[in-house]
Amino acid sequence: MNAANELNQHEAAAREAALAHVKAAEQAAAQIPVGNAMPRHIAHAAVIGAGTMGGGIAMALAAAGIPVTLIDASDEGLTRGLARIRDNYESSVKRGKLDAAVRDERLARIAGSLAIADVRHADIVIEAVFEDLELKQRIFRELDAHAKPGAVLATNTSGLDIDAIAAVTQRPADVVGAHFFSPAHVMRLLEVVRAAQTADDVIATLMDLGRRMGKVSVLARIYPGFIGNALFRNYNREAHFLVEDGALPHEVDAALKDFGYAMGIFAVHDMAGNDVGYQTRKAQMATRPTDRRWNDLIMKLVELGRLGQKSGKGWYRYEPGSREPLRDAELERFIVEESARLGIARRRISPEEIVKRCVYGMINEGAKLLEQGVALRASDIDVVYVTGYGFPAHRGGPMYYADQIGLANVYRDVKRLYDDYGYWWKPAPLLEQLAATNGRFADL
Ligand SMILES: NC(=O)c1ccc[n+]([C@@H]2O[C@H](COP(=O)([O-])OP(=O)(O)OC[C@H]3O[C@@H](n4cnc5c(N)ncnc54)[C@H](O)[C@@H]3O)[C@@H](O)[C@H]2O)c1
Numbered sequence: 001m002n003a004a005n006e007l008n009q010h011e012a013a014a015r016e017a018a019l020a021h022v023k024a025a026e027q028a029a030a031q032i033p034v035g036n037a038m039p040r041h042i043a044h045a046a047v048i049g050a051g052t053m054g055g056g057i058a059m060a061l062a063a064a065g066i067p068v069t070l071i072d073a074s075d076e077g078l079t080r081g082l083a084r085i086r087d088n089y090e091s092s093v094k095r096g097k098l099d100a101a102v103r104d105e106r107l108a109r110i111a112g113s114l115a116i117a118d119v120r121h122a123d124i125v126i127e128a129v130f131e132d133l134e135l136k137q138r139i140f141r142e143l144d145a146h147a148k149p150g151a152v153l154a155t156n157t158s159g160l161d162i163d164a165i166a167a168v169t170q171r172p173a174d175v176v177g178a179h180f181f182s183p184a185h186v187m188r189l190l191e192v193v194r195a196a197q198t199a200d201d202v203i204a205t206l207m208d209l210g211r212r213m214g215k216v217s218v219l220a221r222i223y224p225g226f227i228g229n230a231l232f233r234n235y236n237r238e239a240h241f242l243v244e245d246g247a248l249p250h251e252v253d254a255a256l257k258d259f260g261y262a263m264g265i266f267a268v269h270d271m272a273g274n275d276v277g278y279q280t281r282k283a284q285m286a287t288r289p290t291d292r293r294w295n296d297l298i299m300k301l302v303e304l305g306r307l308g309q310k311s312g313k314g315w316y317r318y319e320p321g322s323r324e325p326l327r328d329a330e331l332e333r334f335i336v337e338e339s340a341r342l343g344i345a346r347r348r349i350s351p352e353e354i355v356k357r358c359v360y361g362m363i364n365e366g367a368k369l370l371e372q373g374v375a376l377r378a379s380d381i382d383v384v385y386v387t388g389y390g391f392p393a394h395r396g397g398p399m400y401y402a403d404q405i406g407l408a409n410v411y412r413d414v415k416r417l418y419d420d421y422g423y424w425w426k427p428a429p430l431l432e433q434l435a436a437t438n439g440r441f442a443d444l
Contacts, residue, residue, distance in 0.1 A: 018396030025379035037200035046122035050081025054128035056184025154178035189388035234361030255351035260392025266315035270308035367428035378441035411435030
């Protein structure tokens with residue numbers, strides 16, 4: 001056997017081992033510390049908010065055979081939401097993915113309503129209104145008044161304090177986070193978020209409901225961004241810093257695709273819309289700490305009208321009617337000027353460094369989540385990242401990947417990045433400790 005063959009075989013074996021890890025990790029995620037708590041009986045559900053998420057969640061419930069009342073405050077919102085659900089089913093039928101009879105069954109399980117009091121039959125209520133704490137608190141006060149005793153009260157918040165939502169009710173033990181991903185009828189991941197007072201059987205109920213909905217449920221605790229978005233923040237931030245430091249968007253994307261991502265992060269931003277979260281971030285900018293580096297390049301793109309595919313230009317440019325990202329000289333000039341404005345001397349950045357900075361930031365964050373008990377086990381973090389964030393399954397997830405590289409090696413690089421870049425790279429004590437003892441995340 002020649003050397004190239006041997007390498008290929010070695011790679012194939014490594015891929016297989018990583019895929020086996022992901023499979024085992026999905027099963028392990030269902031094992032949760034809830035003692036003998038049994039799931040509550042769920043025969044009927046209600047969803048509050050008929051928007052993007054609420055509609056998708058209602059479809060996922062209907063697919064699991066659970067009748068659902070979809071409630072919106074505005075007639076227009078409800079009509080639009082129900083129409084979107086019908087369109088989604090219609091396009092699945094047209095593409096031959098769904099039987100017309102099954103569509104009819106599922107549609108018959110979804111009833112619209114404008115009255116929040118209609119939650120009274122529901123064994124679980126999943127709230128998916130705008131991301132606004134006061135609004136959600138108002139909704140939960142009403143749920144407290146109308147939901148039947150013992151109903152699970154879940155919020156799909158992306159990042160608001162679930163304890164503060166639970167606190168406005170007389171039944172905080174029934175309140176839990178149910179973080180679905182968009183589109184919720186397609187994406188397999190469900191982060192179940194335990195708040196300070198959430199009862200064990202409520203956790204068990206949601207984990208079990210997730211399974212019935214065909215989801216992979218992963219238990220998390222309250223933490224900014226829970227598990228997935230906490231890691232994503234690090235990944236995203238480094239990608240943008242890399243662009244300020246000298247890489248161009250297509251170089252970052254190419255390195256990430258080479259690593260195994262189906263799409264690079266800048267192409268993803270252009271697809272999702274660079275203006276997603278613009279207002280929230282704008283509001284945060286006024287009060288955030290000034291002792292660390294921030295990346296606001298994406299804000300400037302929005303201000304230039306570079307919203308992504310929908311405006312024909314973002315991190316790339318797009319020909320009319322095409323989704324193919326093309327390099328854009330105007331954008332690249334802007335980036336070079338922006339680096340100069342920030343006083344950064346641009347330099348060539350290798351694909352290896354691109355991958356390291358994007359992935360090691362997640363690993364370091366993952367170590368912090370384990371230290372603080374936000375995630376139960378390293379493999380749960382892998383499941384979240386592979387099923388919800390497009391991390392290449394054949395790499396097994398960020399924590400598994402770190403174990404393969406060796407935590408001493410990862411730590412050495414994180415430490416070097418900390419020396420070079422400061423604040424964001426402060427090594428997690430757990431990573432440092434495992435590196436010093438030849439440990440692995442998998443053995444925790
Ligand atoms: N969009 C995503 O990718 C995503 C992913 C995960 C979580 N989330 C979270 O899900 C929630 C909903 O997000 P979305 O993208 O579906 O928003 P959206 O704007 O598409 O939908 C919100 C819906 O809530 C309705 N609504 C507003 N006030 C209401 C009230 N008082 N009573 C009943 N309905 C009311 C609106 O009419 C609208 O139909 C947010 O908390 C968001 O952070 C969103």
